[in-house]
Amino acid sequence: MNATVSPRSNTALVFGGSRGIGAAIARRLAREGHPVALTFVSQPEKAVAVVASIQADGGxxxxxxxDSADAQAIASSxxxxxxxxxxxxxxVVNAGIYQGSPLADFPTDLLDRMLAVNVRGVFLAVQAAAAAMNDGGRxxxxxxxxxxxSGAVGSSVYAMTKSAVATLVRELALDLAPRRITINNIQPGPIATDITADFVDQLVQRNPLGxxxxxDEVAGLSAWLASHEAAYMTGSSLTIDGGWAI
Ligand SMILES: NC(=O)c1ccc[n+]([C@@H]2O[C@H](COP(=O)([O-])OP(=O)(O)OC[C@H]3O[C@@H](n4cnc5c(N)ncnc54)[C@H](OP(=O)(O)O)[C@@H]3O)[C@@H](O)[C@H]2O)c1
Structure with missing residues (x-):
């Protein structure tokens, strides 16, 4: 007698999926056949546009x-x-903010906000998502x-938050392994988004690939990490930055 196997849900959730890298990941995962939920905080019209483009493609x-700084909001999403x-x-925990400032003038509220979104928010999103995830999820x-x-003068706090994410991922891989859930961290270098729009020329000059x-290049790597092919990779940080080595 054949056991009845209930179909496994294929839902993808992208925290911070309304613009830039997160929007590209949301679109790509939808093309891979995932129903996609995406979060945003401040620009609803951008989020609505991403949803509309996915739906127009049949997804x-x-x-x-x-807001990824708000534990209740994360749980509710x-x-x-x-x-x-x-x-x-x-x-995919993509939501993150960048703002630089020289050490002497670094505002404490900016320090707190970057830690709240880029570190605390990542932990809370992973914790909430893992609890709602299929065994074998990504x-x-x-x-x-x-x-x-090394990045640029004034980027120390941002770099610190991203180092924390890499360490968190390396260690959480152990917590999640018994459920065959993998966790990996993509480390982009300069990508053409709103974050880099004001100094893109400088970034091009410093990048070995020019x-x-x-x-979409980050989205492609995300799609691979989300796939069955990536089942043996966990706890890793993958850098995709055009060979940036300064
Ligand atoms: N662009 C780069 O060169 C680069 C390089 C390395 C790493 N990264 C990282 O890649 C990620 C995405 O960067 P990006 O360049 O695509 O940024 P972006 O264009 O500014 O987009 C950020 C996305 O995250 C959302 N978001 C921001 N703060 C949020 C919060 N508190 N709660 C929920 N969602 C929030 C934004 O939503 P709203 O539209 O509502 O604001 C938007 O969808 C970030 O973690 C960033 O640190 C970027």
Missing amino acids: QAIALQA VKQAVDTFGPLQVA LITIGSNTAVR RVGQP
């Missing part, structure tokens, strides 16, 4: 307002994603090459 998507599409197969964080390369990366 399924919803946008959820959830996970619940809404699961209520809509079923347990998570993939979660967690992906978006760190930065500043965890392993260009900045495109959000």
